[in-house]
Amino acid sequence: MKQSILQVTGLTMDFGGIRALNSLDLDVKSGEIVALIGPNGAGKTTFFNCITGIYTPTAGDIFLTPPDSSKKISLKGLKPNQVTEKGLARTFQNIRLFAKMTVLENVMIGRHCRTKAFVFGAIFRTAATRKEEKSIIETSYAILEKLGLAEFANEFADNLPYGAQRRLEIARALATEPLLLLLDEPAAGMNPQETIALDKLIKKISLDGQAILLIEHDMQLVMSLSDRIFVMDYGKKIAQGTPAEIRENPVVIKAYLGEEVDA
Amino acid sequence: MDYFIELFFSGLTRGSIYALIALGYTMVYGIIGLINFAHGEIYMIGAFTAFIVATVLSIYGFPLFSIVIIAGLAAVVWSSSYGYTIEKIAYKPLRHAPRLSPLISAIGMSIFLQNYVLLAQTSDFLPFPTLIPDWEFMEPIAHIVGTTDLAILVTTVMVMVLLTVVIKFTKIGKAMRATAQDRMMATLVGINVNNVISATFIVGSALAAIGGLLIASHIGQINFYIGFIAGIKAFTAAVLGGIGSIPGAVLGSFVLGLTESFATGYVSSDYEDVFAFSLLVLILIFKPSGLLGKATNQKV
Amino acid sequence: MVSLKELKKGLLTSLWFVFLTFPIIVIKVDPIQRTVIWRWQNALYMALGTFGIYLLVKYYQHRKENQPSRPKNTEQTESFLHGILQKPLQRKILVGVVATIAVLFPHFFSTYQTNVMTTALMYVVLGLGLNIVVGLAGLLDLGFVAFYAVGAYTYALLNLHFGLGFWTVLPIGGLIAAMFGVLLGFPVLRLRGDYLAIVTLGFGEIIRLILENWGKFSKGPSGISNISRPGFLGMEFSLEQSILYTYYLMILFVIITIFVVNRLQDSRLGRAWIALREDEIACQAMGIDKRKTKLVAFSLGAFWAGIVGVMFAAKTTFINPASFTFLESAIILSIVVLGGMGSIIGVVFGALILILMPEYLRALSEYRMLAFGGILVCMMIFRPQGLISNIRRTYRFEKKPQ
Numbered sequence: 001m002k003q004s005i006l007q008v009t010g011l012t013m014d015f016g017g018i019r020a021l022n023s024l025d026l027d028v029k030s031g032e033i034v035a036l037i038g039p040n041g042a043g044k045t046t047f048f049n050c051i052t053g054i055y056t057p058t059a060g061d062i063f064l065t066p067p068d069s070s071k072k073i074s075l076k077g078l079k080p081n082q083v084t085e086k087g088l089a090r091t092f093q094n095i096r097l098f099a100k101m102t103v104l105e106n107v108m109i110g111r112h113c114r115t116k117a118f119v120f121g122a123i124f125r126t127a128a129t130r131k132e133e134k135s136i137i138e139t140s141y142a143i144l145e146k147l148g149l150a151e152f153a154n155e156f157a158d159n160l161p162y163g164a165q166r167r168l169e170i171a172r173a174l175a176t177e178p179l180l181l182l183l184d185e186p187a188a189g190m191n192p193q194e195t196i197a198l199d200k201l202i203k204k205i206s207l208d209g210q211a212i213l214l215i216e217h218d219m220q221l222v223m224s225l226s227d228r229i230f231v232m233d234y235g236k237k238i239a240q241g242t243p244a245e246i247r248e249n250p251v252v253i254k255a256y257l258g259e260e261v262d263a
Numbered sequence: 264m265d266y267f268i269e270l271f272f273s274g275l276t277r278g279s280i281y282a283l284i285a286l287g288y289t290m291v292y293g294i295i296g297l298i299n300f301a302h303g304e305i306y307m308i309g310a311f312t313a314f315i316v317a318t319v320l321s322i323y324g325f326p327l328f329s330i331v332i333i334a335g336l337a338a339v340v341w342s343s344s345y346g347y348t349i350e351k352i353a354y355k356p357l358r359h360a361p362r363l364s365p366l367i368s369a370i371g372m373s374i375f376l377q378n379y380v381l382l383a384q385t386s387d388f389l390p391f392p393t394l395i396p397d398w399e400f401m402e403p404i405a406h407i408v409g410t411t412d413l414a415i416l417v418t419t420v421m422v423m424v425l426l427t428v429v430i431k432f433t434k435i436g437k438a439m440r441a442t443a444q445d446r447m448m449a450t451l452v453g454i455n456v457n458n459v460i461s462a463t464f465i466v467g468s469a470l471a472a473i474g475g476l477l478i479a480s481h482i483g484q485i486n487f488y489i490g491f492i493a494g495i496k497a498f499t500a501a502v503l504g505g506i507g508s509i510p511g512a513v514l515g516s517f518v519l520g521l522t523e524s525f526a527t528g529y530v531s532s533d534y535e536d537v538f539a540f541s542l543l544v545l546i547l548i549f550k551p552s553g554l555l556g557k558a559t560n561q562k563v
Numbered sequence: 564m565v566s567l568k569e570l571k572k573g574l575l576t577s578l579w580f581v582f583l584t585f586p587i588i589v590i591k592v593d594p595i596q597r598t599v600i601w602r603w604q605n606a607l608y609m610a611l612g613t614f615g616i617y618l619l620v621k622y623y624q625h626r627k628e629n630q631p632s633r634p635k636n637t638e639q640t641e642s643f644l645h646g647i648l649q650k651p652l653q654r655k656i657l658v659g660v661v662a663t664i665a666v667l668f669p670h671f672f673s674t675y676q677t678n679v680m681t682t683a684l685m686y687v688v689l690g691l692g693l694n695i696v697v698g699l700a701g702l703l704d705l706g707f708v709a710f711y712a713v714g715a716y717t718y719a720l721l722n723l724h725f726g727l728g729f730w731t732v733l734p735i736g737g738l739i740a741a742m743f744g745v746l747l748g749f750p751v752l753r754l755r756g757d758y759l760a761i762v763t764l765g766f767g768e769i770i771r772l773i774l775e776n777w778g779k780f781s782k783g784p785s786g787i788s789n790i791s792r793p794g795f796l797g798m799e800f801s802l803e804q805s806i807l808y809t810y811y812l813m814i815l816f817v818i819i820t821i822f823v824v825n826r827l828q829d830s831r832l833g834r835a836w837i838a839l840r841e842d843e844i845a846c847q848a849m850g851i852d853k854r855k856t857k858l859v860a861f862s863l864g865a866f867w868a869g870i871v872g873v874m875f876a877a878k879t880t881f882i883n884p885a886s887f888t889f890l891e892s893a894i895i896l897s898i899v900v901l902g903g904m905g906s907i908i909g910v911v912f913g914a915l916i917l918i919l920m921p922e923y924l925r926a927l928s929e930y931r932m933l934a935f936g937g938i939l940v941c942m943m944i945f946r947p948q949g950l951i952s953n954i955r956r957t958y959r960f961e962k963k964p965q
Contacts, residue, residue, distance in 0.1 A: 052848060084850035096845035098838045104958055108831075109838045113850025115831055119859060122830030123823050129830075136831070137958060154958065176850050298757050311587060318592040319599050337586070344583050356944045363703050364943045366757050367900060370705070371939025374893055378933040383588040383605075390594050491889070495768070498761065533776040540765040540772070547762050548750040 002029040003067060005180050005211050006051075006088075011060035013043075013050050013235075020046045022235040023060070028180055030067045033202070033212045035222045038232035039255060044215045045093060047232070048184055052090050053080040064088060066179055085113045087179035091169040093188060093215075099158035103149055106157050106168055107140040110175025140175055147171045147201065163194040167201065174205070181205070183214035187221050199224055223247070231255065270528040271521070272408040276481065278520025279419035283474030284497035285504070285512040286426065287346075287467025293443040293507040294463050295358070300369035301349055302471060303494015304376035307487065309342035309472030310391075310479040311380060317392050331394050338472040345376075346468025347461055355457075373491070380487040388486045391479040411481045422473060423513065426466070430509065435462050443507070492536065499543040505556020514554060569621055577614040581606050665814050669807050677810050681878060683918040684813040685871050690898035690910040691820045692867025697896065698905035698953070699828055700860035701840025702752075703760040705892050706767025710740040710865040712774065712887035714872020719787040719882050720780075729793040729877045733870060740869020744862035752857045767892055774884040786883025793877045809878050816874065817911075820867065824907055827863075836860055837905070890932065897935045900942050903949025912950060 006028040013021040020043045028034045036044050050057040053075065062075040064086055075083050089110075098106050115136055121129035144150045147167050152160055157168060166186055173181055186202070187195045199221055206212055206225075216222050222229065223243045231239040231246060233255040239246060246252055284306050291299045317334035325333075353372045357365040395414045430436035435458075442449040442459045450456050478493070479485045496519065504515025519539065526538045546553065588605040592598070669677040689711065696704045714736040721727040721735070751762045774781045781787070792805045793812060800808060827833045835856045838846045847853050876882050894917065902913025917938075921931040942949065 054844065054848075079852075080844075080847040081850050081852050084848060089850075090848055092845065092848075096842050096848075098841035098845065100841055101834070101837055105834055105837075109834055109846070109849050109851070112831060112835055117831045119827075119832060119863070122827050122832050125826060133831070141958075172849060298761065308587070315586045315590050315592055318594050319590060322592070322597050322599055341583070341586060348579075348583060353940050353944070360943070360947065362756055363701070363760075364947055366703065366760060367896070368940045368943040370893060370896070371936045371941075371943070373936070374890070374932055375936025375940065378930075378936060380587060382929065382933060383584075384591065392594070495761075495765070499765075502758075502761075534772065537769055537772045537776075540769045543765045544751070544762050544769070547754055547758050551754060551758060 002031065003065065003070075004028065005030050005065055005067065006213065007061075007063045007065070007072070008051060009061045011047070011050060011062065012058045013046055013055060014058045020235050021050065021057070021060075024232070024235070024237050026230055026237070028211055028213050030211055031206070031209045032227045033206050033214070033225050035226040035229045036213065036215050036232065037217070037219075037222055037229060038238075042232040043235040044232055045184060046235075048090060048182055048215065051075060051083070052088060052182065053078050053083040064179060081113065084176055084178075087177070088182065089173035089176040089178035089180075090182035091166075091173050091184055091186060093184040095165050095169060097157040097165060097168060097172070099156065101157060102154050103157055103160065103168055104137070104140055104144065104153040107143055107171050107175045108136050110172045111136045111140060113176055143171050143174055146204075147174075163190055163197070166190065166194075166198070170201075170205070174210075178210075180211045180213060183212060183216075185215055185217060187216060187218045195221055266528070269408070270524045272412050273528075274521035274524030275517065276412045276415050276520070277524055278500075278517035279415050280474050280478045280481075280493070280516075281497045281500045281520055282419060282513045282516035283422065283470045283477070284493060285501040285516045286509065287471045288498050288501040289504075289506055289509060289512040290439070290463050290467050292501070293509075294439065294446075294460060295354070296362075297354060297365050297369065298498065299354075299464075299467075300366065300494070301353070301372040301376060302467065303490035303492075303497070304373050304380075305342050305346050305349075305468045305490070306471035306475040306493055306497075307485075307490030308345050308376065308380065308475075309338040309468075310475035310485045310489065311384065311487075312341040312472070313338040313476040314389060314391055314479060314485055317394060321392055327394070327396065330392075334394065335473070335476055338476045339469045342468040342472030342475070343465040346464040346471075350461060350464040355460075373494075377487050377490065384487065386487065388484045391483050391485055393483070394476075394480040411477075415477045415481060418473065418477060422470065426470070426509075429466070435459070439463060495543075496536075496539050499539055499546075502543065502553055503546050505553030508553070508555045511553055511555035518554075573614050573617040573621070576617050577610045577612075580613040581610050584609050669810055674803055674806050678806050679919070679922050681806070681810045681813050683915055683922075684810075684817050685874060685878070686895065686898060686918045687817050687911050687914040688813075688820050688871050688874075689868060689895050690902065690914045691824050691907065692864045692871070693895050694899050694902075694905065694907070694910050695824060695827070695836070695867070696860050696864035697899050698903075698910070699833060699840065700836040700857060701756070702857060702860065703756055704763045704861070704864065705760050705889070705896070706747075706763035706765070706770075707864070707868055707895055708887045708889070708892040709763075709767040709770040710743060710868035711872040711875070711891070712770055712884075713740045713743050713865075714869030714874075715876040715882050715886070716774065716781060716787075716872075717869070718873040718876040719790050722790050722876075723787055728791060729873070733873050736873035737866045737869040740872065741862040741866035744865025745858060748858045748861040752854060752861065764889065764892070767887075767889060771884050771887050774887070781884070784883060784885070786881060786885075788881040790876050790880045790882070792880060793874075809874075813874065816870070821907055821911070828905070828907075832856070832859065893939075894935060897939055901938055901949060903951045903953060905953035906949060906951050909949050909951035909953070 004027045006026070008024060008026045011021055011024040012019065024047065026036070036047065038044055046055065049055045051062050056077060060076070063072040064075055065072050066087065073086055075086060075088065078086070098109065101109070115132050117129040117132050120126075141150065141153065144153055147170060149164060149167055149171060152164060157165065160168060170181075170183065170186065183202075187198055190198060195218060202212065202214075202225055214225070226243055229241065229243055229246045230237055231249070231252050238255055239249045239252050241249065284302065287302050287305070288299060291297060291302070313334040316337040317330050320330045320333060349372055353368045354365050357368055395411050430439060438449070438454045438459045439462065441452070441454055442456055446456055449459070497516070500516040500519040501512045502515070503519055504511030504513065519542065522542065523535060523538055527535045585606065588609060589602050591600040591602060593600075668680060672680075689707075693704065693707050696702050696707070717736040717739050718729070718732045721732050747763070747766050751759055754762060775784050777783070792800065793809060795808060828836075835846070835851045838849065838851060839853065839856055843853060875886075898913040898917050899910055901917060902911070903909030917935070921928040921934075927934070
């Protein structure tokens with residue numbers, strides 16, 4: 001039995017009188033690809049925002065367990081940057097790159113929380129800073145190469161083609177050395193070829209043992225990638241299981257198609 | 264006790280003026296999310312126009328009553344024209360620019376207008392003609408509340424009522440409220456958003472002009488710089504009440520006016536502006552959404 | 564060509580502006596003498612002026628539409644400059660030329676002009692300081708002058724009461740200003756951009772009003788005079804020598820500032836600032852501490868303003884609150900915006916143009932503030948990236964042998 005990396009229990013989020021998330025349980029084990037699916041407005045992105053510290057959940061617990069230890073780290077109440085530091089990195093559904101920075105610099109930003117040069121180091125460019133800077137550049141470039149973005153390294157991020165921007169979002173998140181990578185609709189707006197390439201890319205990243213949790217609407221992609229799938233509707237988890245189980249699950253079919261199905 | 268009442272009325276008077284200017288800030292902010300930094304200058308130009316027209320008419324021997332009407336109308340017409348033109352020149356081209364661009368443009372516009380008036384007119388303080396005579400029936404209480412105070416209060420209340428009617432019941436008022444809630448949706452249901460924005464600037468500027476006319480005749484002198492301080496204070500009032508909210512702007516203005524009046528009356532008049540600015544800083548730190556404003560969550 | 568329809572529209576536009584500006588520019592009343600002066604010629608100038616500008620704008624638009632490759636022109640001159648700066652040899656030559664001019668300047672120009680140049684250099688440093696805050700970190704600070712005032716008053720008061728010298732107070736002034744920066748920064752940095760702008764403006768005004776009204780502490784509006792000029796190892800300077808010395812000192816400061824800002828913007832911290840400017844939420848999601856990063860930018864900017872404040876007090880030997888009005892903040896902001904937010908060379912050019920131009924075109928000096936206002940508006944509309952836009956550092960890689 002593999003160890004859980006992320007454990008979410010009873011996560012609840014209220015906006016005013018509206019319950020966007022209702023006592024949600026979810027877990028991701030090391031090296032797994034898990035998908036979170038559900039109709040529009042089911043609360044998937046809200047879930048991401050809650051576990052990454054952008055929203056503070058009304059109730060529930062979020063724990064992160066590094067694979068090499070058994071100590072659970074609570075993420076509840078942490079700020080987004082602290083969550084990232086602990087090892088949860090995300091991409092955004094509507095691309096949020098740093099438009100006026102180069103592609104390489106976008107990835108270098110991801111290294112921020114793993115490095116420490118500050119005012120003094122920056123001004124006097126000490127040996128330690130120089131070494132650190134060199135390692136930032138090398139690591140970032142290696143990530144770009146791996147994701148097939150090396151040719152764009154010195155371009156401004158907003159000059160990239162759409163598919164490459166999506167990949168850059170992933171590259172940037174990977175640069176933070178996450179224990180768990182969160183992808184928010186990585187295939188949104190992609191054409192079929194790009195989606196196939198993305199499918200390969202995510203599998204490639206996963207081969208290195210990277211745990212991934214993704215939100216996605218493209219069912220083919222979800223079924224091809226996921227080890228397990230969680231299904232949400234109206235802020236609640238309505239099903240979970242392997243792709244094969246989910247495909248046959250009448251509750252899921254009902255949620256998606258709105259039909260009356262005799263269970 | 265008389266002193267207290269005197270300060271109270273003086274606070275209400277100040278509050279009325281702030282309210283007339285603050286409404287322009289809050290309406291523009293509600294619709295295009297811009298702090299119209301040049302709004303104080305509109306008010307100053309309103310006061311100047313009223314001053315120039317009133318003085319010319321009095322030199323040519325017009326009766327007082329007609330001077331008040333014509334100078335008031337002139338102030339409203341010209342201020343509105345300035346508001347309309349400024350929006351077209353300095354803000355409209357920047358509607359899709361990054362958030363700070365229109366603000367910097369507004370600051371530029373404010374500096375430009377101040378110096379335009381300074382160069383075309385003078386940097387000296389100019390004596391503003393008395394437009395509101397002391398009425399006789401006010402005699403017994405004149406030491407507590409002056410005729411101009413009363414005139415300002417009455418005018419402000421009348422203007423507020425009129426504004427409420429316009430916003431609640433007219434077609435353009437409804438279009439304004441719709442645009443403030445969701446500009447994209449307003450466009451989709453066939454509202455010409457450009458016209459709504461222009462109308463907002465025109466109405467806001469007209470209110471500021473009335474404010475300018477009233478305060479100038481109250482204080483009795485004007486110069487090119489009055490818009491800056493008044494603008495900042497009215498903005499404070501708008502933020503205090505919750506920027507974007509019309510009742511909030513009025514409430515905030517009266518709170519600010521009374522605070523200033525009592526603080527200068529009982530503490531020290533040297534620090535009058537410090538009180539206002541400190542209040543602004545404190546509100547923004549502790550209650551950025553203001554008294555009647557709603558906190559908004561940023562969409563991710 | 565401009566069509567007949569456009570001519571008509573241009574005519575209407577100019578008529579509108581004549582109407583708009585009529586009471587302010589045509590009528591001038593003297594309420595004491597009770598006379599009215601009608602300056603009809605101004606209406607004519609306004610009509611011709613606006614008509615001309617309208618045609619110019621239309622012409623420009625037509626050219627842009629008809630020749631899509633044409634507007635690149637401006638970018639070419641820019642990339643020419645960038646090109647020079649990126650080639651090591653040409654870069655060295657350029658730096659050498661600029662350095663020679665800077666060193667020899669006082670020998671070819673009068674003391675007065677050297678003094679003017681020193682002032683311009685002070686604005687270069689102020690601009691570069693504000694550039695950290697506005698240009699790199701994207702925080703619109705409208706009260707920058709407050710920190711400048713803190714620096715100036717720190718030196719003036721310490722000099723007055725304790726006889727402390729320039730070199731002693733220089734770091735103290737910077738640090739106290741930075742402390743004020745942190746003090747203001749802590750509570751306000753979580754505010755949204757435009758609110759932050761207004762709060763900093765309010766803060767700047769509070770500082771000025773306190774200096775003006777707290778007579779016991781600051782000597783009020785009459786200011787503090789007889790502040791010591793900068794010394795050097797206890798040597799006595801004549802006025803002329805002192806001006807020369809201050810000039811070279813300022814050159815040194817400019818070099819240090821450029822050096823530091825340059826290093827900062829290509830560092831881990833500089834990248835974090837720019838990322839923060841581009842997208843706050845994504846920035847936090849990448850593990851950057853928003854508060855800390857903003858606070859550092861804010862206090863570093865304040866530190867620079869404080870240093871220049873000390874310099875200013877020492878140079879003029881007299882300060883009063885009137886030197887630290889909001890307009891001063893606006894001028895420094897204009898420098899940054901005109902030069903190009905985030906661009907070091909841009910800010911240097913911006914400062915030199917904006918400070919020297921009105922000095923040398925006396926006729927213009929009256930219109931200086933009018934021009935500042937106009938520049939801010941025009942830059943935002945026509946060239947928001949400034950005269951010289953910032954270039955990001957590029958990195959070269961060699962293919963690793965597989």
